[in-house]
Amino acid sequence: MPLLRIAAVAVLIGFPAVAAAAAEPLHSVIDRELKSAWAREKIAPAPRATDSAFLRRVYLDLLGAIPTYQETTAFLADTDARKREKLIDKLLADPRFATGQAQVWDQVLFGRHPANYDAVHKRPAFQGWLARQFADNVPYDRWVKELLLAETPGSEMFYVQFRGQPEEMTVAISKLFLGTQLQCARCHDHPYEKWTQKDFYGLTGFFVRLVVQESGSGAKRTFTIGEKGTGEVLFSGSVKEQRPGRKGEPVKPKFLGGKLLEEPPTPKGFKEPKSAKSLPKPAFSRKAKLAEWVASGDNPYLAKAVANRVWSQFMGRGLIHPIDDIRADSEASHPVLLKAITDGLAEHRFDLKWLIREIVLSDGYQLAMHGPSKEALPKWFEQARIRPLSAEELVAAMRVATMYDQPGDKKPEITWDYFTRYFGEPVNGLGDFQGSLSEHLFWNNSEHVRRFIQRKKGNLIDTLIASKEPVDKKVERLFLAIYQRLPNPTEADLIAKHLQLKDDKPEALYEEAIWALINSSEFRFNH
Amino acid sequence: MLSHLSRRAFLKGAAVIGSGLVVPNWGGLAHARSAAEAAKKSKKRCILLWMNGGASQIDTFDMKPGRPTGGPFRPIPSKVTGLQVCEYLPKMAQIADKLAVIRSMKTQSPDHPDGIYHMHTCYKQSERTPHPELGAVIAKFNGDPGADLPTFVRMGPGGNAGAGYLGPAHEPFSLDRNGRLPYFTSPYTKPEAEERRAKLFREMESEFASGHAAEPFESHRTSKERAWRLLRAKGAFDLSKEPASLKDRYGTSEFAKGCLMARKLVEAGVPFVEVGHDNYDSHADNFICHKANMQQLDGAWSTLLLDLADRGLLQDTLVVWMGEVGRTPQINNRAGRDHYIRAWTIVLAGGGITGGQVHGSTDIDGKDVKDDPVNEGDLFATIYRALGINHRAKHYTGIRPVWLTPEGSKPVKGLL
Numbered sequence: 001m002p003l004l005r006i007a008a009v010a011v012l013i014g015f016p017a018v019a020a021a022a023a024e025p026l027h028s029v030i031d032r033e034l035k036s037a038w039a040r041e042k043i044a045p046a047p048r049a050t051d052s053a054f055l056r057r058v059y060l061d062l063l064g065a066i067p068t069y070q071e072t073t074a075f076l077a078d079t080d081a082r083k084r085e086k087l088i089d090k091l092l093a094d095p096r097f098a099t100g101q102a103q104v105w106d107q108v109l110f111g112r113h114p115a116n117y118d119a120v121h122k123r124p125a126f127q128g129w130l131a132r133q134f135a136d137n138v139p140y141d142r143w144v145k146e147l148l149l150a151e152t153p154g155s156e157m158f159y160v161q162f163r164g165q166p167e168e169m170t171v172a173i174s175k176l177f178l179g180t181q182l183q184c185a186r187c188h189d190h191p192y193e194k195w196t197q198k199d200f201y202g203l204t205g206f207f208v209r210l211v212v213q214e215s216g217s218g219a220k221r222t223f224t225i226g227e228k229g230t231g232e233v234l235f236s237g238s239v240k241e242q243r244p245g246r247k248g249e250p251v252k253p254k255f256l257g258g259k260l261l262e263e264p265p266t267p268k269g270f271k272e273p274k275s276a277k278s279l280p281k282p283a284f285s286r287k288a289k290l291a292e293w294v295a296s297g298d299n300p301y302l303a304k305a306v307a308n309r310v311w312s313q314f315m316g317r318g319l320i321h322p323i324d325d326i327r328a329d330s331e332a333s334h335p336v337l338l339k340a341i342t343d344g345l346a347e348h349r350f351d352l353k354w355l356i357r358e359i360v361l362s363d364g365y366q367l368a369m370h371g372p373s374k375e376a377l378p379k380w381f382e383q384a385r386i387r388p389l390s391a392e393e394l395v396a397a398m399r400v401a402t403m404y405d406q407p408g409d410k411k412p413e414i415t416w417d418y419f420t421r422y423f424g425e426p427v428n429g430l431g432d433f434q435g436s437l438s439e440h441l442f443w444n445n446s447e448h449v450r451r452f453i454q455r456k457k458g459n460l461i462d463t464l465i466a467s468k469e470p471v472d473k474k475v476e477r478l479f480l481a482i483y484q485r486l487p488n489p490t491e492a493d494l495i496a497k498h499l500q501l502k503d504d505k506p507e508a509l510y511e512e513a514i515w516a517l518i519n520s521s522e523f524r525f526n527h
Numbered sequence: 528m529l530s531h532l533s534r535r536a537f538l539k540g541a542a543v544i545g546s547g548l549v550v551p552n553w554g555g556l557a558h559a560r561s562a563a564e565a566a567k568k569s570k571k572r573c574i575l576l577w578m579n580g581g582a583s584q585i586d587t588f589d590m591k592p593g594r595p596t597g598g599p600f601r602p603i604p605s606k607v608t609g610l611q612v613c614e615y616l617p618k619m620a621q622i623a624d625k626l627a628v629i630r631s632m633k634t635q636s637p638d639h640p641d642g643i644y645h646m647h648t649c650y651k652q653s654e655r656t657p658h659p660e661l662g663a664v665i666a667k668f669n670g671d672p673g674a675d676l677p678t679f680v681r682m683g684p685g686g687n688a689g690a691g692y693l694g695p696a697h698e699p700f701s702l703d704r705n706g707r708l709p710y711f712t713s714p715y716t717k718p719e720a721e722e723r724r725a726k727l728f729r730e731m732e733s734e735f736a737s738g739h740a741a742e743p744f745e746s747h748r749t750s751k752e753r754a755w756r757l758l759r760a761k762g763a764f765d766l767s768k769e770p771a772s773l774k775d776r777y778g779t780s781e782f783a784k785g786c787l788m789a790r791k792l793v794e795a796g797v798p799f800v801e802v803g804h805d806n807y808d809s810h811a812d813n814f815i816c817h818k819a820n821m822q823q824l825d826g827a828w829s830t831l832l833l834d835l836a837d838r839g840l841l842q843d844t845l846v847v848w849m850g851e852v853g854r855t856p857q858i859n860n861r862a863g864r865d866h867y868i869r870a871w872t873i874v875l876a877g878g879g880i881t882g883g884q885v886h887g888s889t890d891i892d893g894k895d896v897k898d899d900p901v902n903e904g905d906l907f908a909t910i911y912r913a914l915g916i917n918h919r920a921k922h923y924t925g926i927r928p929v930w931l932t933p934e935g936s937k938p939v940k941g942l943l
Contacts, residue, residue: 386741522745
C-alpha cells in the first residue's frame with residue numbers, strides 16, 4: 001500500500017515542467033502533442049476540415065443536432081477569421097448544450113439496457129437533474145458527489161437501476177468514475193491487475209446497506225435511497241471455493257487502492273427500524289463517505305478518468321483506450337497530453353465546459369475526416385473520427401434538416417420506441433459500428449421516418465416545390481439544409497436530374513431525393 | 528467484404544489488449560476466423576425446435592412405465608432397440624433411427640427467463656454479459672452476408688438474448704406465429720419509385736465513397752443493400768405454393784407451419800431457423816397439455832426430418848429439439864409437473880449427429896442422471912462442433928474476452 005500512496009501523490013503534484021506550461025492554453029498543448037506524435041510516427045495528418053464539416057461536427061458534438069439552413073449559410077458567409085471560436089462560444093452558451101451533454105452522460109450512466117429496466121427506462125426526472133448540472137456548469141466532482149449521495153430528487157435513479165445488487169454498483173461506479181475494471185475481481189482475483197476480491201468487496205461494503213425505497217405505483221412510482229445502520233459484505237473466497245452452507249467473513253469497507261474506512265462502532269442495542277417504508281438517516285453514512293472520497297483529492301482516479309472520457313467523447317477514442325480500463329501500467333498514446341488535461345481539470349475545478357471548449361478549439365479536433373485510413377477511430381488522431389449518430393441525434397438531425405417542426409404545429413409525433421430500437425445500439429462488443437437489416441427496413445419502409453420528409457406547410461420539401469428558384473439553386477439548398485455543404489458537380493447533376501424526371505409528381509421526386517440524402521452514410525455519422 | 532471485416536475485427540481485437548497479451552488474443556481470433564470460413568464451405572445449417580415452457584422428458588423420450596412418476600401415457604417401441612417413446616409420438620418412433628436422444632441433461636437455470644437465456648446462449652443470464660444466442664453465432668459463422676435472406680430467422684416463442692456482443696448485423700429476423708413478416712418489410716412506395724430512389728442512393732453513395740473509405744460507411748451501405756435484397760427474396764416466406772399433400776403431413780398448427788417454413792428457409796440457404804412451440808409449462812394438467820402438444824409435434828417434427836432427408840438436406844442440417852427446462856418426475860396435486868433441471872431430455876437429429884442412439888440415462892424414477900451427464904456448455908459445444916464452428920472461438924465485450932462456450936465445455940463425442 002505505501003507504494004501506491006506515493007504514486008497517487010506524484011500524479012497530483014505533477015512535475016515542475018508542467019507547472020510552467022500551465023499558462024499555455026490547453027488547446028495549444030493538444031496541438032503540440034498531437035503534432036509531435038505524428039512526427040514520431042511518421043504520419044501525415046488530414047488537412048483542416050472545411051467550414052461545413054466543422055460546423056456539422058461541432059453542432060452535433062455540442063448540441064446533439066445539426067444547424068438549420070439559416071445558421072449554416074450565416075456561418076459559411078461569415079468572413080471573420082475567428083468565426084469558429086465565436087461559434088463554439090455561442091454553442092456553449094446555447095441551452096441545448098446542457099440537454100445534449102446530458103443525453104450523452106445519461107447513456108454513459110444507464111445505457112440502452114439498464115438493469116431494473118421496468119423502474120428506470122423512463123427517467124425524465126433524472127435527465128432533468130443531469131441537464132441542470134450542465135446548464136449551471138456544476139463542477140464534475142460536485143455533481144458526481146451529488147449523484148452518489150442520491151439525495152436530490154431525480155439523482156436517485158442511478159442507484160435504482162442496481163436495486164438489491166451492491167456488487168453491480170461497485171462494478172458500475174469503479175468503471176464510470178474511476179476508469180477501473182473491477183468486475184473480474186468479483187469472482188476471482190483479477191488475472192492481470194493488482195485488484196483482488198478483497199478490493200472488490202471492500203468497495204461493495206459502501207453499498208451493501210443501501211435500500212431502494214419505493215412509493216406510489218404506475219406512472220406515479222417514485223424512489224428514494226435509504227441506508228441501513230448495519231449490514232456487512234460477507235466474503236467466502238473465490239467462486240471455485242464456494243460450498244453450500246459456507247458462511248463468509250465480513251469485509252471492512254475500503255476505498256479503492258486506499259485506506260480502510262474509519263467507522264464508529266454501531267451503537268449498543270441498535271436495531272434497524274421495522275417499518276421499511278423509509279429508513280431514517282443512519283448515524284454514520286457509508287454512502288456519504290464514499291461520495292466524499294470519490295469527489296476528493298484523495299481519489300487519484302477521478303480526474304484522469306474523466307479527462308480521458310471527455311477526450312474520447314470528442315476525439316473518438318481515449319488517450320488510454322478503452323476508456324474504462326485505466327490500469328496502473330496503462331500507457332497513454334499521448335502521456336504528456338493526458339497529464340496536461342488531468343492537471344488542467346484539477347486547476348479549473350473540474351470545469352467540463354472549459355475542457356470541452358479547449359478540445360473543440362484545437363486544430364486536432366478540427367481536422368478533415370478524409371484520408372487513406374479506413375479506421376473509424378484513428379489512434380493518432382490524424383483525421384477526424386467517425387461515429388454513428390445516436391438515435392436522439394438522428395431524430396434531431398432529421399427534424400432540423402427537413403424543417404419538420406413548424407410554428408403552430410401540435411406536439412410532434414415522434415415514436416421514440418422505434419427509433420431507439422432500430423438506432424439505439426449500432427455496435428458490437430468491441431464498439432465497432434454495424435449496420436443491421438432491421439435498421440434499414442425501418443429507414444426504407446417506415447412511415448415513422450417518412451413523416452419527417454413528406455410535404456406539409458412550410459417544411460423543406462414544401463419550400464423547395466413552392467420556390468421559383470432554378471433547379472440548381474434548389475439542389476444547393478437541399479445540400480445546405482441536410483449536409484451543411486454545397487454539392488460537388490457530380491452530386492448536383494445527379495440530384496438535379498432526379499428532381500426533373502418526368503416519371504412522377506414533384507412531391508414524389510423531391511421526397512425520394514431527400515430520402516436518399518438522409519439515408520446516406522454522410523448523414524448517418526458524425527465525422 | 529466479409530473477409531475484409533473479419534480481418535479488421537481481428538486486427539482491432541489484437542490492439543484492444545495490452546502488448547503483453549497480443550499473442551493469445553491473436554491466436555483466438557485467427558482460429559475463430561478460419562473456423563468460420565471452413566464452416567461456410569460445408570454450409571451446415573441448424574433448425575431449433577423450441578419447446579417453450581419446457582417439455583416433460585418422462586412423457587416423451589424417457590418414459591418410466593409402472594413407476595409412481597410414470598404418468599398415464601404408455602410407451603411404444605421405436606425403430607431403435609432400447610428406445611421407447613410416448614404413444615403420442617408414433618411417427619417419431621418410426622424414424623427414431625435418425626435421432627440422438629440425450630437423456631442426461633443436467634442444467635443450472637430453473638426458471639423461464641433465465642432458462643430461456645441459458646439454453647439459448649449456454650451462459651447464465653445473471654452474469655449480465657451480453658452473450659449471443661446460438662442463432663446469432665450460427666448466423667455469423669455459417670451465414671453468407673451477401674445472401675438475400677436473413678441469416679437468423681425466428682418464428683413463434685424463442686430466445687431472449689439476441690445477438691449480444693456479435694452485434695446488430697446478427698440480430699434475429701422474427702416472423703410472427705403465422706409466419707407473417709415483421710413490421711417495416713413492405714414498402715410504402717410503388718416498386719418503380721423504390722427502384723428510382725435506390726438508384727439515386729447508390730449513385731450518391733458511390734460518389735461519397737470515392738473520397739471516404741472508412742468501414743462504418745461500408746457497413747451502412749451493405750446493410751442497406753440487405754434490406755433491398757430481402758424485398759426481392761420475400762417469396763421464400765410464402766408457403767402458399769407448397770404442395771397440399773406435404774402441408775397435410777406437416778399439419779395445420781402454427782408450429783407445423785413453422786416447421787415447413789424452416790425447411791423452406793434452410794433450403795434457400797438460411798443457416799439458422801428457430802421455431803417455437805407453445806406451451807409446455809404444464810404446472811397443472813400436464814397430461815392434457817402434453818397430449819395436445821404432441822399431437823401437433825409428432826407430425827410436424829417427423830415430416831420436417833423426412834422432408835429434409837428427401838431433399839438431401841438432412842445431412843447438413845442439424846435439428847435440435849429442446850426447451851429451457853425439463854419437468855419434475857413427481858406429479859403435483861394439480862396433475863401437473865413443475866420445472867426440473869437435474870435430469871431431462873434433449874433430442875438432436877441430422878447434420879453431423881449419429882442417429883439411432885440414446886446418450887446417458889436416468890435412474891428408475893427419472894430423478895437423477897445415472898450416467899454421462901451433459902451440461903449446457905457441452906451441449907452447445909456438440910452443436911457447434913457438428914456445425915463446424917469452434918466452440919471456443921473468442922470475442923470481446925469491451926475489454927473482456929468471452930468464448931462461445933464456458934471454460935471446460937467439451938463436445939459429447941459419441942453423439943457426433
